[in-house]
Amino acid sequence: MAELLTKFPRRRTVLLASLLAVGMTATACSAPGEDRSSTQKSDAAVKTELGTGPVTLEMYAETGFPLAKALADEFSKQHSNVTFNIREDQFTVIVENAPRVMASDNSPDIIRLPTMVDLVKDDLLKNLDPYFTAYGWDKFPASQLMQLRVGENTRGTGSLYGMGLGYSVTGVFYNKKLASQIGMTQPPATVAEFEELLAKAKTGGVQPIMQFNKNTAGINFPHQALQNQFGDPTQVADWIFQKPGATFDTPAALKATQTIQKWAQAGYFTKDANALDYAGMVGEFQKGNGLFMFNGDWESANLDKSMPGNVGFFLFPTESPGGKHVAMSAPNTFGVSAKAKNPDAAAYFLNWVHTNAKAREISVTVGGSSPGGPSDLPVPSAAPNTVLAETLKASQQLGAENGAVDFTANATGGIFAAAITPEMQKLIAGQQTPEGYVKAVQAEYQKELSR
Amino acid sequence: MNLSRREQLTGRVFLIALIVVTLLPFVSMLSAALQPRGTVPSGLEWPSDPQWGNFADAFTAANMGALLRSSLLIVAGVVPVSVLIATMAGFGLGQLRVPGGRLVFGLFLLGLTLPFEAVVTPLYYQMQDLGLLNTRWAIILPLIGLYMPFAVFWMRAHFTNVPVELSEAARVDGSSTWQLFWRVQVPLARPAIASLTILMFLWTWNQFLLAIVLVDDATKRTMAGALGAFQGQWGTDLVLLCAGSLLILTPTLIVFLIFQRQFIKALIQGSVKG
Amino acid sequence: MTSALGSAPTGRDDSRARPTPTRAHRFRWARAAGTGWLYVLPALVMYAVFVLRPLVLTLQYSLYDWNGIGVARWVGLDNYLTVFTDSDLLKIIGNAIVLIVFFSFIPVALGLLVASMVRRITTGAFGTVVRTILFMPQVIPLVAAGIAWSWLLSSNGLVNQALRAVGLGGVARAWLGDFDTALPAVGVIGAWVLLGLCTILLVTGMSKIDPALYEAARLDGAGPVREFLAVTLPSLRQEIGVCLTVTIIAALASFDIVYISTSGGPGLQTTVPGLEIYRLAFSQRQVGLASALAVVLMLLVLACVLPIQRLSRGEKP
Incomplete structure (x- = not known):
């Protein structure tokens, strides 16, 4: 093509002009979307009978x-x-x-x-x-x-x-056999106890956390679990619900991010977490390749089938003993x-x-x-x-304690794909700092809200 | 010129290495496809008990029958029309040399390096306005248009080289332009037309972007688009994914092996990117 | 169109073939003009409706802020400003440029190496088999190539298996999920697809070189390297130009492989303009920005391809 284009240098202006002419007539110069109307009638009468027609x-x-x-x-x-x-x-x-x-x-x-x-x-x-x-x-x-x-x-x-x-309610599934192997006799009561178990598993040669982080950031589960504990969960909820003035750049979020970074550096996540997808995570957990998995009750029936009697569940523990449980539930x-x-x-x-x-x-x-x-x-x-x-039972307990919050990933349409996922992948790969992480998430949030 | 034995040998070793690298991905997929469902296979190991039934599962899961039919329908809608109108245009520009033809040809050339991504968004709204979204027409019509730059370029190049005297002679015989086109020029252009047909077939069959943007129903897509949908649904079941992928790419390979001589010629001439 | 150019059946210079217009010719042209247009028209109409019109619309959209549903708002060149200042978008364009190394330079360089090794042994049955196999990656959908290689490069895939087998388990990793290796890994997939094509094109080109040139070079006492630089390379100028053109377009406009193998991750490590245009236009509903990026991509392709075309033809008779 090029050789032919360069051959007619004088023609080029003519070409562009004619192209524009074609375009003008084609588009008639109206702004895109002007001829599309999308009004919705929400007050139309509704029927509550199914009827018998197909x-x-x-x-x-x-x-x-x-x-x-x-x-x-x-x-x-x-x-x-x-x-x-x-x-x-x-x-x-x-x-x-x-x-x-x-x-x-x-x-x-x-x-x-x-x-x-x-x-x-x-x-x-x-x-x-x-x-x-x-x-x-x-x-x-x-x-x-x-x-x-x-x-x-x-x-x-x-x-x-x-x-x-x-x-659904989310929390931590654990492999009972591996748990007893590292001496865990009951679910941890505090975040500190949970971290002790992670360390014990690591030294005992057991993969502490099996968590996916490919395509969508599964490590946002533990991240938010920590964030819920480190501060006032209504702050998190306000941010998710886009209340004016809400921000992700809070001490709680930062502390949660620092903790995740610490866990990543300590090798508590798998080395290939960024390449592990959801099904891969569940598969590995079922095979007994990890002690903990942050996940939701939608996987319960499946886990009962694949590892009967060998799997337990607890709500993520509180920061101080006897505190109120908070969990992502949606x-x-x-x-x-x-x-x-x-x-x-x-x-x-x-x-x-x-x-x-x-x-x-x-x-x-x-x-x-x-x-x-x-x-x-x-x-x-x-x-x-x-x-x-x-x-x-956990779901009912959470209801009684009124501790349900939505997922941060649901805050805006693009927040998960455009900020949380890539930034979390960077964080655990050592390519992002905790400070940078919370700022990046908040920046994307503001960008989307200002649109 | 004679090549030394050593040269011959290194040449062959290089080629064989290249062939192995080319084939490995296929072999590795096959080994994964034959593992029992629900296992996590590893790189390359021949299963002790090959599960050929996985292919049957994948055939059902992918709805292969419908996919084949859909791809064939799309090819049938795109290729004959594209080849015909491109041949006519090539004849008009290369032989008849219509006045203003250079300008028109220049317009076509503009599209020769155009990435499909550059027009896919407006095409989506255009198809929506025409009410053709999620129908095969949404793939067929734009593809015909998008193929024109290359196809016209290709056919014009052929017709430019056919001596004008040939047409002269036909005219002296009193043939009309249409007769001249069908009876004299098209038969002469057969090799160029054959190559073009093969290229169009391949590009259509393997078209992905338009398929995933303009058609949601996998059974109304091209093969590549359907494979994308299959991956979207079964991407987490590696065994089934590999089995399905192999199934979906088999028809192309079969057609390729049958017509390989013509394919390679066309591909070399057309310097294709699929 | 992502295909191309140059090696179409000759006819590069139509002015040569054209006879001097005599009275008879003029008469014929005049008569044929009307009918002639009828032959060109169908192709032109399809092209105008499904390529030129969308192309102009892309230009128009790029000047608006539009979510694809409501009424658009005129923003002038703001979208272009965003493309050239947003660090993420610049990184994405940079990724495509990095891919050129893998999609273009490696296949061409490796292709040249292999081609000069095998210069004359691609005839006969062995040659046919070789050609057939090397072309297979060209024939299958890129989506399939993406799936196959995602598996090959995964944690449990063949690449890691091989590394472990030779005691290099330490470097084994999820190649497509690792920040340092994801983009090169995507590049390797592209190189695999395009290597066969480049090799065959170059071999075909070499077989056309006059053996006398080599004889002359040998008589001058040229070694294999000098011979390659003095004879092979200049003679292949056109074929190399074609290879570069085709592969550079494939790199810059890549979509299928990335969409399937990494969907742009980890982070934005492997996101390319094609994928970002798709995301912006259809998931994030920023049609204006998507269109501006599309225009930039189009110009980028031209900016890379035009000089190559010029160079590869430059001093040819």
Whole structure:
């Protein structure tokens, strides 16, 4: 090409001119987006009957988490006119795809959501307030749905935009055999005790923590667990909910980051943590290649199956003995797309998940999480001596202590991908300082909020 | 000129080393694909009990039948049309030498080094406006346009070298331009057309970016796009991923092995990046 | 278009082939002009609608702040300012330039080495087998190459297995997840894909060199190195130009391999402009910034490729 271009130097201006001419006529000089309107009618009447006509619900769910499919199958069994068409991707892929998929005309009805604020801002998510009223979800404990509310650019208050397929709690899973090998007889009561166990494991030749940090930063789990303990958790919650003036640059976050750095330097994480993905982590833990794993109760049922009797769970310990437990706990959020073709059926399904006895049982046995829903419905019980029973108990304990906070990774649409993940990868590889880490995360946060 | 035995030998050793390096990734994938599901295989070890059934699992998981059909449909939509209109344009620019042809050709050349990333965003909104997102047309139509710079360049280069006297002779016989094109020029251009067809097939089959941006349903994508979706879903199940990847790249390899002589010729001439 | 150039069936100089316009010719042209345009039109229309129009739109978007849904806000050159001042984006562009070393220089250099070794033994059955195998990476989707190499370079992969086997377990690591090695590791994948193509192109080029040139060089007492510098290299100028052009475009516009093997990590260590454009436009919904980056990428490709084209043709008759 080049040789031909250079051959006609005089032609080049002509070319550019004609190219521009083509372009002008093509675009007619209007600003992009001017001819697109995206007004959403949130006050339209909603139906709470499913009807009997055939309905196909398009669902976009997460690979490796069989709960959504199990619930869908049961729903179809009970309502034969409803079929599900389920597309699955890894969570990172959903995060990347969600805005584009939901903006398209083939938007799914029900979708596993990463973060909601941006999607709400872009009018991509259906406002569920009418369903809230119609189905009487006010009988649910208000705190259950709080994280799913989005108001004027903040979260935690405002209209409802999602529901949980189970409400999860996170903490630390441990390998019982390895634990007794290093002399751990009961879960640690303080952060200091936890660190002692880490050191003991390391000297005893046991990999202390099996944690993934590829694609999405799994080490943000222990990081936030520490951050929750080192300061006032409402500070963390305010930051996540984008309350004005909230900052990540706090002594608690810094101390947590320093601790993570210390752990990384001490070799408490695996050497290839930055190349270990979620499934790899779970696989290695199941094989007995790590003492602790920071994870959530969604993995309980699976762990009971793969290492029966050999796995335990505890909420991350407090800084001083007898303190209040704080843990990341969040709904496994599913939303209804603004462009959903069957929003009423989708909402019916979400209500059914919370209230139908069989569905609640599936939430526990397959999903491993508390099913949520009205407080007067019983929580199905799990088999004794399983880690599932332990996580359910922890979930109730956390509820009683009112210690649930959302994930920092959910603060804004891009915070996880654009700041936490890369900066955490740098931190544990010794390429970032703790001070630099908190500043970088806060900088990205401000950049996104100012947009 | 005679090469010394030593030279011959070093040459061969080098080539064999190169071949081994080229083939290793495939062999390593095969060894992983044959391990029992749910295990974490290591680099290269022949399994004691090869699990050929993994391929059957991957075939089902990937929905191979639908993928093959989709890729073939897209190729059928892109390649014949591209080759035809590029040949016509090459004929018009190279033989008929239409007035203003240089300007038009210059316009085409502008697109010759264009990275697809540079236009994929507007293409997305254009397809959305046309209501074609998530249909195969969303891949087919832009690809035809995007191939034009190279295809026209290629065909024009051929037609420029065909002596004008040939057309003269045909005209004296009283043929119309269309007859001249079909009966005289196209048969003569067959080698150039064949190479172009092979290149277009390969590029279409392996097109990834447009597929993942414009089409969400893996069963409406190209092979490469479908492989991307397969990785997105099963990326954490290494055994299945390797089995599926091998399955998905097999059709290309088979076509390549059948037409390898023509492929290599086309690739050398076209100096391709896939 | 990421393919290209130069070695298309001759016809580089159409002015030579053109006969002097006689009256008869003029008459013919005039008559053919109208019909001639009909032949060019379909291709031109497809090109205009699906390439030129989007291209102009990219230019237009790049001047706006737009989330892809609402109404855009005019920001002039602000997006370009961001591209040239944001340290992350500069790093991303830098990554693409580093990849040129692996995608272009290594395959061409290694290709030259191999090609001069095997100058004349690529004929016969052995030659066919060699060519077929070396071309396989060119034929499979880049996505497959990415998957295969991610596995090869992973913690349990073949590379580490081999290192451990020869007692170098100490350097074994997750190559694509390590800050120091991720970008070179991605580069190695690209080199693997492009090495075969470059080698074959160069071998083909060498086989066209007049053996008399070598004889003359030998008579002058030139050793293999002098011979290579004095005869082989100058004669291959055009082929090397083609190799560099194709591979540099592949490096700068890389997307598939990175998307599959590292998705840009760890940190931003392997993020390249193509991936960032995709992310910005479709995940972060900053269509304006994505478009500005796309324009910069386009210009970068031209800035690298045009001089090479000029050099590789320069003194040729």
